[in-house]
Amino acid sequence: MEKKFMKGCEAIAEAAVRGGCRFFAGYPITPQNEIPEYLSWRLPQVGGAFVQGESEVASINMVYGAAATGKRALTSSSGPGISLKAEGISYLASAQLPAVIVNISRGGPGLGSIQPAQSDYLQATKALGHGGFRAMVFAPATLQEAVDLTYNAWEYAERYRNPVMILMDGCLGAIMEEVEFPEMKELTADNVKEWCLDRIDGREDDHMITPILPEPLLEKLNIGKGMQYKMWEKLDTKVEEFMLEDAEYVVVAYGIAARVAKEAVLRLREEGCKIGMVRPITLYPFPKASLNNLDYTKVKGVIDIEMTIPAQMREDIELQVKDRCPVYEYGRSGGMLLDDDGVYEAIAKIVKGGE
Amino acid sequence: MAEYKRPQSLKPMATPYCPGCLHALATRLVADVIDELQQSQNAINVVSVGCSALNLYTWKGDVIGAAHGRAPAVATGIKRCLPDRLVFTYQGDGDLAAIGLAEIMSAANRGENFTVIFANNQTYGMTGGQMAPTTLIGQKSTTTPFGRDPMTTGYPLKMCELMAVLEAPVFVARYALNSPKGVMDAKKGIRKAFELQMAGKGFTFIELLTNCPTNWGMGPIDTLEYMNTNTIPYFKPGIYKDKESEA
Ligand SMILES: Cc1ncc(C[n+]2csc(CCOP(=O)(O)OP(=O)(O)O)c2C)c(N)n1
Numbered sequence: 001m002e003k004k005f006m007k008g009c010e011a012i013a014e015a016a017v018r019g020g021c022r023f024f025a026g027y028p029i030t031p032q033n034e035i036p037e038y039l040s041w042r043l044p045q046v047g048g049a050f051v052q053g054e055s056e057v058a059s060i061n062m063v064y065g066a067a068a069t070g071k072r073a074l075t076s077s078s079g080p081g082i083s084l085k086a087e088g089i090s091y092l093a094s095a096q097l098p099a100v101i102v103n104i105s106r107g108g109p110g111l112g113s114i115q116p117a118q119s120d121y122l123q124a125t126k127a128l129g130h131g132g133f134r135a136m137v138f139a140p141a142t143l144q145e146a147v148d149l150t151y152n153a154w155e156y157a158e159r160y161r162n163p164v165m166i167l168m169d170g171c172l173g174a175i176m177e178e179v180e181f182p183e184m185k186e187l188t189a190d191n192v193k194e195w196c197l198d199r200i201d202g203r204e205d206d207h208m209i210t211p212i213l214p215e216p217l218l219e220k221l222n223i224g225k226g227m228q229y230k231m232w233e234k235l236d237t238k239v240e241e242f243m244l245e246d247a248e249y250v251v252v253a254y255g256i257a258a259r260v261a262k263e264a265v266l267r268l269r270e271e272g273c274k275i276g277m278v279r280p281i282t283l284y285p286f287p288k289a290s291l292n293n294l295d296y297t298k299v300k301g302v303i304d305i306e307m308t309i310p311a312q313m314r315e316d317i318e319l320q321v322k323d324r325c326p327v328y329e330y331g332r333s334g335g336m337l338l339d340d341d342g343v344y345e346a347i348a349k350i351v352k353g354g355e
Numbered sequence: 356m357a358e359y360k361r362p363q364s365l366k367p368m369a370t371p372y373c374p375g376c377l378h379a380l381a382t383r384l385v386a387d388v389i390d391e392l393q394q395s396q397n398a399i400n401v402v403s404v405g406c407s408a409l410n411l412y413t414w415k416g417d418v419i420g421a422a423h424g425r426a427p428a429v430a431t432g433i434k435r436c437l438p439d440r441l442v443f444t445y446q447g448d449g450d451l452a453a454i455g456l457a458e459i460m461s462a463a464n465r466g467e468n469f470t471v472i473f474a475n476n477q478t479y480g481m482t483g484g485q486m487a488p489t490t491l492i493g494q495k496s497t498t499t500p501f502g503r504d505p506m507t508t509g510y511p512l513k514m515c516e517l518m519a520v521l522e523a524p525v526f527v528a529r530y531a532l533n534s535p536k537g538v539m540d541a542k543k544g545i546r547k548a549f550e551l552q553m554a555g556k557g558f559t560f561i562e563l564l565t566n567c568p569t570n571w572g573m574g575p576i577d578t579l580e581y582m583n584t585n586t587i588p589y590f591k592p593g594i595y596k597d598k599e600s601e602a
Contacts, residue, residue, distance in 0.1 A: 023436055049435040051432075051465075053428065054457050054460075061421065061429050062431050062432035063432060064432060065419070065428065065432025066432035069432075069436040071436045073432070087422055088425070091422050197419065197433065197440075198437060199440075206416050208419070210420045212420055
């Protein structure tokens with residue numbers, strides 16, 4: 001294992017290469033430019049291809065083509081560009097192609113702001129494109145977690161033949177932390193997918209990759225996908241549960257917000273408050289059980305902390321809390337950052353004020 | 356004596372196109388050339404959105420469906436990952452010259468080493484005959500019921516001419532499929548484009564002037580005559596760029 005002090009965007013770019021990524025296409029947008037910049041020299045070193053697309057629309061469709069060849073393909077962007085990728089992501093889901101999409105999110109809506117925000121939760125978890133499909137959404141809170149999730153993202157994408165999203169805000173993309181990189185994955189001819197366009201395995205039959213299907217087959221695909229989403233919930237939900245045993249208040253936060261909120265939780269614990277935290281690592285599948293199974297004879301309130309206003313995860317939380325206690329929210333938005341004192345005070349007011 | 360057979364690169368089924376539609380002939384020409392070059396196992400057909408999407412079901416060989424206008428981007432991803440395969444897109448004029456204008460110009464400008472087959476029927480066939488970027492001045496469509504008026508809709512886009520001003524493309528040519536000579540020339544052009552690609556020379560672009568009896572509201576024979584008197588004078592067949600011969 002190799003340790004390096006690295007910037008978030010570059011760390012996930014390197015993790016992607018080590019995870020077997022051999023194709024990248026993307027279009028410049030702040031705050032994720034270090035990903036394409038890094039991959040422009042790094043991918044050729046390992047025999048991969050880098051293309052600066054003419055738009056996000058073109059880039060995601062290049063990824064669609066690359067993924068169809070069985071190569072591990074990646075694109076990255078931020079809010080405005082992710083919106084443009086929506087069409088292509090839907091086509092990936094329809095044609096059952098694995099690929100990884102990174103969103104280093106910024107303030108929205110519209111051109112919004114280039115400063116960090118968690119403003120794309122609903123887009124990522126509910127509707128990455130038209131047609132009613134889902135994709136796994138990984139939301140790391142540290143750069144090490146970002147490296148590990150990115151490194152393994154294609155395993156999930158290929159297992160389920162579905163796009164996977166890594167959702168990280170501009171703070172995590174820009175900060176520097178020490179990370180340990182896993183070994184380079186060696187993908188041999190054995191890894192060639194039985195459905196892909198490559199003929200390296202010497203196949204003689206023909207392959208069709210299609211985003212359009214006759215109605216009965218499309219219905220069948222969607223029924224299968226529905227079952228798959230249920231399976232993800234059972235097998236692939238990732239969550240951190242922190243100090244929940246005796247908790248009377250439970251904070252729910254992901255990514256950068258969870259880092260800030262954890263400080264507040266620790267500070268309040270020192271002051272004697274019984275408070276814990278649930279940190280979704282997969283936003284989809286959402287860690288329902290962690291919230292549904294709380295002991296509501298003890299829990300007096302659940303507090304949703306997000307770097308966006310209004311809170312976007314709230315409905316998912318409320319569906320699990322089921323009115324068994326009040327749900328509160330606090331956040332900043334538009335590229336205004338959460339800070340330790342602001343989050344502490346917002347939570348303290350609820351916990352101590354018995355609000 | 357030459358035997359007239361179904362190309363190996365097409366499945367043994369009836370053409371899905373309307374009677375008299377030159378998409379069927381254009382597809383057949385591409386399939387014939389791929390057979391002749393013994394590339395049926397090596398080719399990857401990137402099918403676009405439009406009537407040509409029907410080729411998803413009739414093509415024998417590897418095939419992939421692209422989003423509307425995005426075939427050149429999809430082909431870019433494929434060719435960069437599998438440089439030894441013969442990759443081509445087959446696109447209609449709405450697909451290539453309207454919604455996909457950015458993708459075609461940029462792929463051509465990058466000099467991507469694949470071939471574009473562009474079937475220009477001057478209409479949106481699949482969606483029922485709306486105005487295309489290539490619809491002729493005065494030509495009727497369901498969204499230009501009184502004929503295309505350049506004052507509000509501009510002029511038919513000449514794609515070969517646009518391609519030819521770019522540095523990177525190596526071969527750019529237009530053929531009309533309404534005469535036996537046009538068909539023979541087109542076949543030669545397609546062959547040349549594929550051979551250039553196989554030699555790694557770069558981007559090749561073949562425009563085929565076709566018809567749409569259904570949406571032009573004419574019998575097939577009349578469409579061929581219409582092409583002679585209206586289409587060909589505006590979209591002049593010819594070789595617009597041939598870098599190898601110039602060199
Ligand atoms: C994003 C998107 N917009 C619109 C459509 C609807 N659509 C399907 S085919 C087509 C026109 C195709 O016309 P053309 O490319 O000229 O091919 P033709 O059918 O004439 O061969 C359109 C607009 C679509 N499928 N996707």
